[in-house]
Amino acid sequence: GEEKQTIMRLGNKGAGTMDFEISVGPGVPASSEWTGSIVPEPAKGGGSIIKVDPLSGHLAPGESRDIILTLGSPDAVCGTYSLCLYVSANDPQRPFAVIPVTLKINVPPAIEIKAPVGGDELHKECEIKWTATDPDDDNDDLLIDLAWTRDGSHWHELGRGLLNTGCFQWNTIAVRKAGETFRLRARATDPAGAQDEFVTGEFTIINLAPAADFGFAPPSPTVRDVVKFVDESTDDGWIVAWHWEFGDGCESFEPSPDHQYSEKGQFTVLLTVTDNGGLAATAEGTIEIVNLPPRVEIMRPRAGQALSGEATIEWKATDADDNQDALKITLEYRPEEGQAWQAIVSGGPNSGKHVWDTAELERGGKYRIRVTAADPEGASGAAISEEFTVIALTRMITAAPNPASERVTFYYDIDTDGELLVYDVAGRPVHMAKLWAAAKSYEWDLTRGGRPVANGFYLYVVITDSGERSEVGRLVIGRR
Structure with a gap:
């Protein structure tokens, strides 16, 4: 139904001026689907399917001219036509030429959207349905374009060049924002480029609020x-x-x-x-x-340490979610595995240190200390020390360990300062040291003049500045 133009170029290759004249006549039908008729003289009648401009003229030697051919007509009946252009000229070598022309007068397709329609409410997935037909082409040859708009001016493509299947799945969530003024547009295009378009009435796309969790x-x-x-x-x-x-x-x-x-x-x-x-x-x-229990670490007494008299228990109690000063401390001792813990302090302040008078114990031996810290909500944490030794002084001075191999500690209880004397069994002095009454203990590395003393039995005694003299003790040195 549309008019289209093309160009035929005529040229004069001869030596003289060439006059030409062009006419149009019927030809053999291009196919069995040929319909309609032509006007033999297209320049004289309306509805012609081909027009020639100019129909005649002359060309100088070597000159050429473009002849404009207007093909098709809005008034022409659709179908396929076979025509001939007849060109005559005063050229003795080529006085006459016939140019066959095949034309197809195309009818545009028709398309209609069946769903959704105006007034519908869409949510999430929906199916777009349409029918698209073409009277002079195979319907399967049609290509479909789909688009949507919210405001009627800005169209958003859903699909271009789709097959004419009649349906298309559309997830309306992709429009991002719901509303009541949506429209769909479907456009069908046939192989010759002719198109038809259909736009729906306004419909609504629903968006539900999220469920937060x-x-x-x-x-x-x-x-x-x-x-x-x-x-x-x-x-x-x-x-x-x-x-x-x-x-x-x-x-x-x-x-x-x-x-x-x-x-x-x-x-x-x-x-x-x-x-x-x-x-x-x-x-x-x-x-x-939730409440976090305190953490406890014991620094003293250390593993293997020997204690006598007043000894310091030292710990560190911390709480990640409470003030450390709010912690209550319980100190306990246990003489042997399996026996009950005995209280030293219950619910005391978190001072980090406590002086423990081991002289109150009934006997010496191997002991452990347990420090328990409790926060204001009752959560508690505890630590148990390694095993240590308590020396119970039943006399003025004693030595531990005994036998000794590397070093020995003398534990004493004297009112005034004094002197420690160590002899071998022959009565020869081996070691002497000043003892301070407040120190309560003295450690000897079992050397004399920088050299280790020999293995064997030794005797020791303390003489205080006030003249008191201890009982003679025995010390065994046995190195491996």
Whole structure:
């Protein structure tokens, strides 16, 4: 139905001026589908399917001219035509030429959208249905373009060059924002380029608000734990924004953030999510940061240490979620495995040190200390020392260990300063040392003049400045 133009070029290759004249006549039908008729003289009648301009003229030697051929006509009947252009000229070598022309007068296709229609409400997945036909082409040769608009001016492509299947799955979530003024456009194009277009009435696309939800791990965190929060929200589209409020003044805009609390207690957590359609929802939950028990470390007494008289117990008690000064300390001792712990101090302050008078013990031997720290909520932590030795002084001075191999400690209880004397069994002096009454102990490395003393039996005694003299003790030195 449309007019299109093409050019035929005539040239004069002869030596003289060439006069030409062009006419149009019927030819053999191009196919069995040939219909309609032609006007033999297209320049004289309306509805011609071919027009020639100019119909005649002359050409100088070597000159050429473009002849404009207008093909088709809005008034022509559709179909396929076979024509001939007859060109005559006063050229003795080529006085006459016949140019066959085949024309197809095309009818545009027709398309109609069956669904959705104006007034419909769409949600998530829907099926676009249409019918597209072509009276002079195979319907399967039609190509379909689909587009949607919200405002009637800006069209968004759904598919271009689709096969004419009659249906197309459309996820309306892709429009991002719901509304009531949506339209669909379908366009069919035949092999010759002719088109038809159909636009629906206005319909509505529905967007449902998201369902906000979240989880976290671990389920019972402490201030030492990093809590992993996970968004578990659902939506008919997709979530595009997150706002977390952790209840302690901190917030995050990540989908699944990590957060560490600095205090114990219960906190209200809020998660607000926004979907691709601009709708928002909020989920609220409670997280409890549970109480963390204190930690205890014992520094003294050390493993293998020998104690006599007043000895210092030293510890370090800390609490990650409480003030350390609020901790209450219980000190206990146990003489042997399997026996009950005996209290030294119960509910004392967290001073870090306590002087323990081992002279109150009924006997010496191997002992352990247990230090327990309790916080204001009753959670407790404890530590047990390595085994140490308590020397029970039943006389003025004693030595331990005995036998000794590397060194020996003399434990004493004297009112005034004094002197330690060590002899071999022959009565020869081996070692002498000043003893300070307040020190309560003295350690000897079992050397004399920088050289180790020999293995064997030795005798020791203490003489105080006030003239007191201890009983003679026996010391065995046995190196391996």
